[in-house]
Amino acid sequence: MLIYxxxxxxxxxxxxxxxxxxxxxxxxxxxxxxTIALVDLRLLGLAMKHQTPGQLVxxxxxxxLAGLIIVIISGLLIFSSDPLRYLYNSGFQYKIxxxxxAIVFNYTIHNRVALxxxxxxxxxxxxxxxxxxxxxxxxxxxxxxFV
Amino acid sequence: MSVAxxxxxxxxxxxxxxxxxxxxxxxxxxxxxxxxxxxxxGLILMTDLRILGLAMREVPVTDVVGQLRRWKxxxxxxxxxxxxxxxxxxxxxYYANPYFLxxxxxxxxxxxxxxxxxxxxxxxxxxxxxAPQMPTVAKVAAISSLVLWIGIACCGRxxxxxxxxDKEKPAFTLNTPAPLEAARDQRxxxx
Numbered sequence: 001m002l003i004y005x006x007x008x009x010x011x012x013x014x015x016x017x018x019x020x021x022x023x024x025x026x027x028x029x030x031x032x033x034x035t036i037a038l039v040d041l042r043l044l045g046l047a048m049k050h051q052t053p054g055q056l057v058x059x060x061x062x063x064x065l066a067g068l069i070i071v072i073i074s075g076l077l078i079f080s081s082d083p084l085r086y087l088y089n090s091g092f093q094y095k096i097x098x099x100x101x102a103i104v105f106n107y108t109i110h111n112r113v114a115l116x117x118x119x120x121x122x123x124x125x126x127x128x129x130x131x132x133x134x135x136x137x138x139x140x141x142x143x144x145x146f147v
Numbered sequence: 148m149s150v151a152x153x154x155x156x157x158x159x160x161x162x163x164x165x166x167x168x169x170x171x172x173x174x175x176x177x178x179x180x181x182x183x184x185x186x187x188x189g190l191i192l193m194t195d196l197r198i199l200g201l202a203m204r205e206v207p208v209t210d211v212v213g214q215l216r217r218w219k220x221x222x223x224x225x226x227x228x229x230x231x232x233x234x235x236x237x238x239x240x241y242y243a244n245p246y247f248l249x250x251x252x253x254x255x256x257x258x259x260x261x262x263x264x265x266x267x268x269x270x271x272x273x274x275x276x277x278a279p280q281m282p283t284v285a286k287v288a289a290i291s292s293l294v295l296w297i298g299i300a301c302c303g304r305x306x307x308x309x310x311x312x313d314k315e316k317p318a319f320t321l322n323t324p325a326p327l328e329a330a331r332d333q334r335x336x337x338x
Contacts, residue, residue, distance in 0.1 A: 019308050023301040034189005047214045051206055059203040139178040146174040
């Protein structure tokens with residue numbers, strides 16, 4: 001039988017490994033969510049008014065994706081430090097739920113609407129929903145430690 | 148009056164005591180702090196990457212800096228306000244925490260950065276857009292901004308992991324948590 005020894009995981013054995021992984025996690029989600037928020041601010045008509053939402057999606061897309069990849073890898077590493085605790089943590093379950101929803105929303109409705117030069121009303125609606133979904137994710141992240 | 152006494156008096160202020168002892172207010176403030184980091188911290192990263200020519204090359208620097216300025220200012224105010232509430236509500240622990248002090252120094256340097264590079268870079272974006280190549284001073288501004296902000300985020304995280312060495316800990320009590328338990332509490336910022 002395979003036994004996973006938590007204490008052998010470098011994240012638990014090395015003093016610096018866990019906080020360092022968290023730093024990668026934070027910086028990369030600032031990058032991914034920040035780039036999405038930039039498009040959202042445009043959809044809401046609040047910033048970047050000289051560019052179309054479509055142009056901004058194209059310009060920031062690679063950085064959003066890069067950020068998401070690093071955030072997921074570092075997140076999986078953090079998860080591996082204590083899988084059972086996270087799995088049964090209601091904060092974690094909520095966070096993953098909102099995260100999946102936000103990613104799916106981003107790569108379906110959000111980007112499609114942004115690329116299609118939407119009417120101001122549609123743009124505002126999609127921008128607001130996107131911002132709200134992404135803001136809820138870090139709230140879930142913090143909640144993991146407090147439930 | 149020592150720093151310890153002043154710190155204790157600060158954290159004893161009514162609403163700061165309330166935040167410290169609250170069940171939900173503290174994590175709500177912490178979450179808001181983090182949410183502003185993702186949105187507005189992300190805008191700062193994008194501005195720096197644009198100046199370095201790594202992102203949004205089609206968009207003039209003038210638009211990136213000018214159109215996002217107001218939002219970065221709003222985010223900065225929310226971020227700092229929430230951060231101050233978190234720190235002052237536990238001033239007893241924070242005042243001697245080297246990572247907290249380092250974070251304050253970095254924030255001070257952010258102020259210096261803004262003053263130093265305002266005329267040549269952030270208030271001079273039209274010239275940057277006209278220049279055939281991005282001037283070195285702008286790249287220096289962008290790289291130092293990246294270093295400072297990522298440094299601030301890392302210090303913020305490390306604050307939770309610092310334990311004063313001088314305090315004698317009881318070798319063993321009935322309540323001594325197992326190593327993994329202790330690590331979990333520490334990560335959670337349990338007080």
